[in-house]
Amino acid sequence: MNKQLFNSSKEIRQDKLGRLLVYSALTVVLVLACAMLYFIFSKGIATFTQDHINFWDFLTRSNWNTDNLQKPDLGAWALMVTSAETTLLAVLVTTPLALVIAIYIVVMSPKIGGRIVQPLTELLLGIPSVVYGFVGLTVLIPVLRRWAGGTGFGVLAAALVLALMILPTITSLAVEALNGVPQSYQTFAYSLGCTKWQVIVHVLLKISAPNLLVAVIFGVARAFGEALAVQMVIGNTVQLPLGLFTPAATLTSKLTTDMGNTIDGTLASNALWSLALLLLVMSLIFNLLAKLVLRRSQSRESISR
């Protein structure tokens, strides 16, 4: 009889240890995430439960006046619109460039791309946002002023600074997406006599489209959450951004500008946490969007197979 089969062994103990270690690590991360979400949620909701601000007004109005406690006039609409506008503009500027660079790295010249282009773009990731803001303030703003008049501060300045900041994010994710297309597909297309451009358009871009979209969504998320750099160049005025050169304020820039001057627990502070909550909800939406895109593309693939 083979008694040995039922004996315990060090492998079993190792596995118990391993499972304990990894799941406790995961628990730490999840507890932390939940704590932060709960924290932001509970603080952000106080504006409505404790200070009795009408939720609908908060979403649709465009003034930010917390001085008058009797009838505070609070609305995040202008902030949300500005956040969306700057982000959208930044993504519109960056996405084509990032795509071109990614194609260059993956298809045109993997050697130069991998050695020079990619490291150089990734270097942008390590530059602190303060520096982007600083350069925006000292270089970009004067240029915009000379070019378009006015002060130079505003939505366009913020969007351009953001565009540079999210370039590395979108590029490296796009590179990953393009690399995810099996080499054999390319080889196959070439063997059919396709030109490089045809392979890029009809094979690479087509197949990796969902993943490219996800790359853009992550770029959007990063731009949406950026604070310090935007705050330095956008002009910080709570109003609807009617033109590209209107000074405006985003959710994050408002948050950053005002946080130090508010008293914890008062309406002014709670309202800022409501903005944080809005930001959170937005990143949640971006996230779900990315998931949805991936899931749909996966289900389509499995059907066609």
Next chain:
Amino acid sequence: MDTYLNLPAATDSDIVAKNVNIYYGKQQAITNCSANFPRHQITALIGPSGSGKSTFLRSINRMNDGIARVEGELLYQGQNLLDSRVNVYNLRHQIGMLFQKPMPFAKSIYENLALPLHEAGNHNQADIAKRIDHVLKMVDLQHEIGTDLNQSALQLSGGQQQRLCLARTLLLEPKVLLLDEPASALDPISTAKIETNLLSLKAHCTIIIVTHNLEQASRISDYTAFFYQGQLAEFDRTKKVFLNPTLAMTERYVSGDFG
């Protein structure tokens, strides 16, 4: 569905399956499979893709744990190896498995071979060297790779990599060897070498091999099991299955009508 099972005696078998059912979620992959796999013989599992033969094979050393639900009894030397109290690691020391894709670890040849021994608690350098030498001889790798065991295993050719993996499996001297299409990714010469290895291993190993290569099955196996749509349809001596199968379906499959 008609089945015809001419099973060898259970007493002469290392692995005995009794009413094995395997499910992936709600989907059933294997239905009521009963079979005996004779000791120190080679049994080939054949059948079209998706017939469940790989799933069945993987269950024999519990590689399906956490992936599929296995019901029924799988006896190894009389012990039900599906018993939850069975230590799968001890089981896998006795029932080795080789996969379709050559998958050496991204380490040197020496480390690839020494790691399983280290992990099994063998730290005797001289003994390890002896065993490595022995298994490399068994798979005929020794004269091909020379004495430099420190070169990366990934630099070997596909066929060499697979034989290295076979050697790695043999290090622990398994009583049963499971092979999941071990030669399907290899060239004919490498395939022939693996087949030769298997035939000589038969002396002290019970071998079960999943293969799509019918000629390979007929060349090396003693018994053949034909799986069809999750059922074991026919089990008989290999000669019988290939020359004069009992079921019409088997006949059609081995003559290449579908697959």
Next chain:
Amino acid sequence: MMGKRSAFLTGLTVIAAAVTLTACGGQSGSKTATSGKALSGKVTAVGSTALQPLVEQAAKDFQAKNPNVTVNVQGGGSGTGLSQVAQGAVDIGNSDIFAESKPGVATDKITEHKVAVIGFAPVVNPDTKVKKLTMVQLQNIFAGKVTNWKQVGGKNEKIVLVNRATGSGTRATFDDNVMKGKKSVKSQEQDSSGAVQKIVGSTPGAISYLAFSYLTKNLQAVAIDGVTPTTANVLNNKWKIWSYEHMYTQKKANKVATAFIKFMNSDHVQGELVKKLGYISIKDMQVVKDAKGNVTNK
């Protein structure tokens, strides 16, 4: 191979150690040793960024005198300073404004100490060619009634308003002393003196206001009603736009905090440091201003 696992375990050990240390540190931080003659312990002062340079410098000199004392000075804004000291989270809250003027602060729990005065001046970009304004003109500019510099005797150029962040100490001082209840028009808001300095200096037509210490050559400080923004004019309240810098302690302040506040009012700080860093000494003031803005002679 073992290296990987041991690195992993070392990492875990470090966390455990950090947590343990943290626990110890938390205790020793809040406890203030009072035994013996030599002063020892730890004080944390948080709040106003405008006051920060002075307190930092004073803290350094204070620590040099009392080697067993640690004074930890941080920014965070007046609001942070006030709310944290009122909650007892820090020993000292630095503020540009009276606690009374900030709703939501538990003023009954804290004691006020005035440590310096800051004068503020309206600043414009030199290309506006404006060097003096009346108080009413200044009000009208910030209220949005005057929108071109030529309306107040300058160049034909649009006025670009740069206000300070709502709720900041500087904004409160400006609103109290200049706007006097009038509403500012919606405009650009900046939360730091550095940013205002840069923006006004580089934007044609820009106007804002800055503490005296931030005035530079590329900015034009504006005289109001014929009074120039100088320290001497602040002392006798001829120049109206000024405010106190406050350091709030808890009602039952610990020994070290009390000693540090005392040090802030010493001749060394008031006589030397305050002037060196561009503030105005509290001792030189000939008038007193209360929380409601009423000024009386000393």
Next chain:
Amino acid sequence: MNRYRVNQIMTGVLNGVTFLVVLFIASFILYLLASGMTAVNWHFLTTSSEVGLGIRDQLFNSLYLLLLTQLISLPIALGAAMALTLYADSRSKLASFAQGLIQILSSLPSIIVGLFGFLILVLKFNLGFSIISGALALTFFNLPILTQSIAVSLQGVPDEVMQSGLALGISKWHTITKVILPEAMPGIWSGIVISAGRVFGEAATLIYTAGQSAPTLDYTNWNPFNPASPLNIFRPAETLAVHIWKVNTESLGQDAATVSRGTIVILILVVLLFNLVARYFSTTMRKKVGR
């Protein structure tokens, strides 16, 4: 126009645009370096900001905080990534819930992480403005990024490697630590270094946690419990990125611009160094273990 002509034109456009963007990025970085280079000298690197215009203490603080942050976050991120990729079924509710949470956490603005750290670590746990508060807050910021990048590297190792290890009777844990982890190491390593770059440049998280003052340090005192010791984790610590922020927002005097430009140069050079090291290590490692 035939497709060969189109191909010619379009590849030309691709190359051209890439060249322009690369030129732009390079000149952006060169601009930053050139405009601050004059401020950088040995004196700048080796004196304290308290006595001169130097950034010695800020540089040390940045590196020390980075080290602590990675020491705390690496094991946790490694474990969490393993749990997500190698333990939990990727289709399970738990895994997708966890991945969603981590994703959201990674897209939170850093100012929120900083305020969370301030209210929880600095005040509630009474850690004060200190290196340990800063390191933990940076860990909150770093964990999701690191976990995601390690997870990607681990997924890059073929599933069959795990199968082979298990089939040899090696425990799952040892298959992971001795086979899969070494193979994923090049990717993990570059993930660590890239996250290090982001942590190194992070300011908003630290303003409210590690603080904005850099008490002069006594570099002869290596007793971690002495308040003047550089190793003490309960002292406040201003980092390079915070220093740039502070100098730009509240600093007095004409030297502010010079100091900030000089600090930017140092910061970029360090990040550049990280990138080069990462690249070197991951290529040499990949040569050793690449499949």
